[in-house]
Amino acid sequence: MPRVSQRRSYFTLKSFTRALQESLGLDRDKDPGPDDFTIAVFQDCWDVIKEDLIIAKVLSGRLRGVLHETIHYTQGAFVQGRQILDAVLIANEIVDERRRSREEGVIFKIDFEKAYDHVKWDFLDHVLEKKGFSPRWRKWMCGCLSSVSYAILVNGSVKGWVKASRGLRQGDPLSHFLFTLVSDVLSRMLMRAKERNMLEGFREELQTLKSLLLVFGHISGLKVNLDKSSIYDINLDQTHLSRLAEMLDCKASDWPILYLGLPLGGNPKACGFWDLVIERISSRLDEWQKAYLSFGGRITLIQSCLTHMPCYFLSLFKLPASVAAKIERLQRDFLWSGIGEGKRDHLVRWDVVCKPKAIGGLGFGNISLRNLALLGKWLWSKMVTSLFLEGYCTSLSGVFLIYLDFLSKFVWNSQVPFKVKSFG
16 A cells, blocks of 8 residues: 655644644734634634644645545545546546447446445554554544534434544545545555456456445445445446346446536537536526526626536536527526516627626626637646547547647647637
C-alpha cells in the first residue's frame, strides 16, 4: 500500500500555532462565509469551538495536501489535483468502447449502507498507520472522531446523549478525506484480486466480487446494500442479466444511470438525454412562481442561477441545438413575462440581450458558446498534462484535425482561436 513520504508526514505534524494565530488575527468585520458566520463569531466563541471546528479544518487542509500520494489514481473525488469529471469521462468511454466492440459485460453500481455512519474507527486507524501517518497524527484523528455525541429528541425535547463508537460526522471537513482513505482499500483489494488472477470468467468474477465486498464490509463497516445496488448490461439479453442479478442478490436496471450527477450510458445527441437539465430549470422557475419579482430581480436570477445550472452537464457533453433553443426559450419567457403574468412581447432580440454589458447587453452569454468553452477546458488540460485523448478531442467538434501530434503548433493554431471564439 503506498505510504505518505516522511517529508510530507512531517508537514502534517507542524504546529497549529501559526494557523490559529492567523485565524484569530483576521478583521472581525470581514464578510461572512457561506454559513453566514463572521470572523467575530469564531473569535468570541473560540473557547468553545477551538477543539472541534478550527482544529478539524486545519487538519483537513493538511490531509488534502498529502492525499494524492497514497490514493489510487482511479479515485478523483476529494483528491487535490484531480477532477471528479475525469471519472465520468472514463466511465462513459469504457461503456461506449465495450458496446462498439460487441463484447459482453456488466456494470455493477454498488450502494453503501449509511456509508459515513458505519466506518469502524479501528479500521481507519489501521489504514492510517499502513499509509505512513505518525502516531501523533493518528491520535489527533482519533480525538476528532471520538469526541462526537448525539442527542435523542423525544417530542422535541432532548432526552440524554449517546456517545458515538463508530462513523464519520456529517459536515466535518475531515470526513470526506477519511472516507476516501477507507474506500481506497476496496480499490486495492480489487486490484490485488486481478493481479492474482482471481477475476477470470464471467460468473466467477461476479462471485469473487461479491465475496470481496462482503469481506470489505466486515472489516471496515462499509456494508454494501445489495437491495439498492444495481447491475446493468452491455451487449447482454435481459434473461442473462436477470440471472446475474439473482446471483449478486441485486436488481437489474436499464440505461442510462446517474453517475456522480451525470448520465452514464446515454446518448448526448438525443433530446431526452437532457430532460434532467430541463426539469431542474423548470422546477426552479416553479419555485419562483409565487414570488413578486421585478425586471431587475429576474435579470439577477437568470445571471446567478439559470445560466449556471446546466454547466455541470455542459462541461462534458455537447449540447444539441434544439436543447439549447429550449433552454434559451425558458430564459426569454421568464425575463420578459415572469411567471403567471401572461405572455408579453420580447422587447429586445435575445442575441443582443446575451451580449456583455459593456456593449449594451445584459451579460447572459450564449449557452452554446459557453458549452464550447467548457469543453475547451478538456482540450487545454489534456494538452498541458500530456494525457490527451485523440478520440475524445475529435468527438467534441468536427473542426479539429483528424491527426493530432501534441505539438505546440496545434495548441496555438487550434486551441487559442477556439477559446477566443468561445469567450468572445
